[in-house]
Amino acid sequence: MSKFRLFGGGSAQKTLERCRGWAGAVNLAEDGVRALSDAGLRETITRLKQRHRDGEALDDLLPETFAIVREAAVRTLGERPYDEQVIGGAALHLGSVVEMKTGEGKTLTATLPGCLHALTGQGVHILTANDYLAARDAEWMGPVYRFLGLTCAFLPRDGSRAERRPIYGADVVYGAASGFAYDYLRDNLVIAHSDVIQRSLFSAIVDEADLVMVDEAGLLPEISRDSESTSDHARLATLAARLEPGVHYDVDKARRIVSPTERGMALIEDWLGAEVYSGDDVGLAHRVELALRAKELYAKDRDYVIVDGALRVIDASTQRVTDRFIGGGLDQALDAKEGLDVRPERRTLAVIDVHAYLGLYTRLAGMTGVVEGEIDAYRDFYDLGCVAVPPHRPVRRVDHDPVLYVNDDVMLRVMVRTVDEKRAAGRPSLIGTASAETTEQISQALLAKGIGHDVLTAKNHALEAEIIARAGRPGAVTVLTRMAGRGVDIRLTEPEGAGLFVLGIGPLPSRRLELHLRGRAGRGGDTGESAFFFSMDDPGVKVPKFVDRLNETSKDEDPMAGKVIARALKGVLNAISAAETQRSASVLRYSAVREEQRAAVYAKRDDVLSNGVSPDETNRLVEQVMWGYVLAARTGSEDVDKLGTAIRTLYPATLGRDTFAAGLSGGPSSKARTELADVVVRDALAASAARESDLGPDVAAELKRRIMLVAIDRSWQTQLQDLNDAHDGVSLRTMAGGDPFTEYRRAASRLVEKMWGQIAEDFVGYWFNVEVSVEPLDDTDA
Template structure:
């Protein structure tokens, strides 16, 4: 008997079917307009863009303009690229414009799809960002699709690392900007550390289309973007601790592979204490449980994690005296990305490479909170349905499965499960030989560099020629992928997510033409193209007869999405193909998630050596295990985001205040309000409400007025007057300070005073925010322990971080008031020098932050070496901030160097 849900779907269709049906009238309108737009000249296409933009600016909705805009864009793409978008591609563009994720299979032309909503939304004049997973794709897509935008009269920009300011500002000012997620996030943080509005890069967050949306918004969103500056060098401590870790044996620690956690046992703690005391790292009268041992405990924990949870050639590679992380989802290297909290340094000590100093956070943001800044967000990928709950909950994005242009003809075989890894690899080699003999191209997917090289060794022993694509062959990526569809080709790849290059049966014509022209630059390009196209057609036919591309996976990933991405490389645009997964009970997923029962069952069935179990039930149970892992990972990300949301609210307040300060012409009122609030707090503290005059601390108030307001007024005498209360004292202090600052403004000149106020406000906000971030990091690392006392760590974090933030705002008011009160009227030359110095210090801090984001050490600022400035003479340094680099050039913060308190 059919359930209610099944009957409803049969009658009304699924939610996805209804969305597809609703998009069809739009597609019909676009197709009906095609003859009209075909008749337009190239110039008239641009004129249409101008007319559509004027209508958009006049208030006409983009939905009403959609059919004409899409028809114009389709015609421009046909002329510029020779590509006429299919109806399903128009559909994908409609769903993106509506703020959805369009799930489109590999080879369906997602790159072209993005041009339609990007063009339509750029008509508003607010700019559109197209986000890619790496710089190569950003450059390729910008150059390729830029021809379409150019034909429509729009400008295209590209944002990549290490651009100069003018180039980057021009890229963001373009109608359509291609950039990587990392660079967009870093530029957002850098913008909010700039001293002036004219230096900012981004002009707002209107609409973003995220390519490989699952990779960017889920996989990469597990770690925040951090701009950091160098901290104290502790290389020797890491090296000392690294000599202890290899001495530990298995009874000294416990590993939980499911959660990737490792903890010391009691025996381990005792052993560690002995070893650390013997090396002088831990004082004789101190234990690991003492509060003073926090730093040492933190570093021995990180050392253990580096040795037990991070594997060379899987999680990272060592190259040019440097530990370079590998993205577990794409298999790509991530140069410049470093693990935080001393973990990267622990791995560097383990591998014996140069240890770079730890960093302190200057600014940070998660991808979740960065992308939620956009007024409208959309994404596209080949695999999103398995994560649709997360997309909806975190980003408010729906997932729409767009039908393929041609029916999928790929055969997906049931998984083959072997008892041991050796038997599995024997089975894989046999399957490869069998397919290779009939000329079928084979793509073998592995989960790590190490495993790809083991398999490569087995194929070499069998005399089978093959290509290997992993982080080490990163530069040859496009060439290896382009050849993967050739007759009889064997390609081993470490993950295939977001490769951005289709595997075309018979090989890639464009790549072969470019190679032929490089070999013989004098040859006729047209003749070469004709010859290669003829050869390709013949080879493609042979590949089709051999069964198309065979995707062979050597392991199941924790996420079904990654498996589907690999599978999706075969069977593009209706081509034939097949996919198969070869597994063993020794694989990580099988071993961690209950292979014991399966092993006993297979033993009971009397399976022989080399035999595999193949059954749909096995597939289903594996998918259930994967769904369980995905759910757990989602919960972890959700919990992390809840903590970051607390800081995000505070980040918005601080960044909003900075922007207001930069936009304001006159900050006099803001500064006065701050000063009056400081006075109110001082009076409240020393003269509490409902207290008697003889209980007032007038001497304390007088001392604080001298220190913070810089004025000498008879507070004690005022308090002795008959009938004077706390309100009278407050009003007199406000009047005295207002007159004092008015005199100062007259001596400085109004324009100079406004400039000094702005610089001091920005400098103080940035210093306070950096200190606050560090405090929140420490709070975050200890707050989970409160769960043992039956207190909710998240609520505790919210409460304490709010109190800390209030403290930040109080401290900000006090410091700004105090700094402004200490500035004395100077000569014109001295005034100019002071303003230049403050500006130079701000810019130096911003440069240090950028260098930290790009993994470089900040350099001393040559602008500080102006006339009168002397590194060796602190009297010439002006008033450096506590957290600014010390002007002596040591590389340390001022507060840790010459500004250290006695």
């Protein structure tokens, strides 16, 4: 029976068989490759590039390329990739999510498909969770690439466009996923192709795949700027503080919706002296909802911290403090809730979720320490199968079943005593929690007993590498929140000792995260031990009634343990994990509507950037806009003047009032109206031809290209805000029933139709009315 775990049935089996076959071929090529000189290895890579240009497939080049990379790793790093790493690298090449346990060498594994895909000359992006890991891996693996004549670079989060352009020219680029996504967005705001810095999105290999591809799939890298608008967030925060949940508003934490009741809405409108939904302030309902969401759904030190008088967001997956915005006005609502100076509201210029960005790559693969629990997500979100590669060395970690204690006090007492015993025996201990509050509670309990320890939370993540480096010392005690410190191995200073003891406190958001935490012990064949403590006081621990009866008969510090308890607690974890998966899927459903529109907008923008706006398209848009104006006009003397004024504002019309009056004598489908539309279109097309003749073909083409880009960008920015408002609006209106997603999709369809009409109207208006000044080139520019 295969020692590989398979996910996905027959397709996974076929993937595994191919990868094992390739591993055998790599081994057969190893002796010949080992005999080559350093220069010979580089020359072989050059020949492999040429063979690919001549039409040879990457699959056929894999055995020789992998053998060369393996030898390069030996000569530069002193490390020979194991057969398991070769198999993992082959699975990455085929587009799988590959499970390799902590300490099994995922970083080195990625160099194998990285070098293979670099043969195409299209560039390879290796994406990971943060800048620290990306910089570390680029520095660590860089010698392998450079030894073979390939270039390797690190893409930092910050830096000017001029500094980032040459980085993208490297064969292999390491960076945080969000950094690549931000540059993609910026590239779609330029007005000339020469300003684009990313090359084609060919190959992406995602490290820490479960974090980047699942937990952060809905994360929204966003480019925005301060808006000139002002708001009343402070007043609304004061109002929200006076309202009572269940009386004035209802809270649906699963769907993250807070909705005023009829009684609450009446009170809100009375206090504000304005109608929330039908008044003149169209954004008031949205801001009221933001104040309530800030109050009920966001907690200080859990979702955000205040640093030097400024609110900073905590990433829910990594528990790191970030510089990003929540967006949609929530940042301002939270400022007001905390009594801070409310920052200017921001206008979104461009946005894309991580899931959609990753979907732009021609080739996509991922690697992670645990795939269990997320197999369906990889398949449904990315159409990727999963393969688990066995460890090179057998796992020697002892995993204990979770145990349940009657309350928090008992659990903490047992936790402190257990950790103290491990410390006295010289064993390092790692305690993992689901929240910063629990971490603080555990830290206080340890301090009360005089047990020194390190704490890794969102508040001190800058010390992450240093803290993790100390965590493997004999007797060291480290407390971390969720998966803070992931990607950084805990190396034991005494590998032959009893190993790291990992203790999880309370349920983590998923079974996957539980396995990740357990996997911090026993890396690379080390000894280790893991356990989980639960408390009946934890609101997330909902156990069957028979467990409550056991609780009544148990002694103070006796744990409730055994297979029955283990199954019950596993059910708790599965329920939490299912709820989190459902939430992520819901977020992506809504995002998919926006992303479909974004893809169409960016495709149009790219076409304009490359090809401009042809005379035929110009005429079509002029005709479309003129017909729209004429058909939308009403009959009547006053409407005749309105239509004439609107047409003459749009372009230099030569038509008189009598022409408009005759055309508006009938309804929109009348013959008179159709004849008027034809007359207006002919007149406008003649004016457009005259405009093009006056400007000359080159100036006219460049003007149309630029004004179309401006029209697209402005309308898309408005559309993003409209979609956000539509999402909030349907959530509020359908709290009591109905399907908010269906309502949102209908609203989005209406909005996008309106957007394309506005783009056409803006283009035509700019085309006729923008003043053009062409300056001659200086002698120095010629």
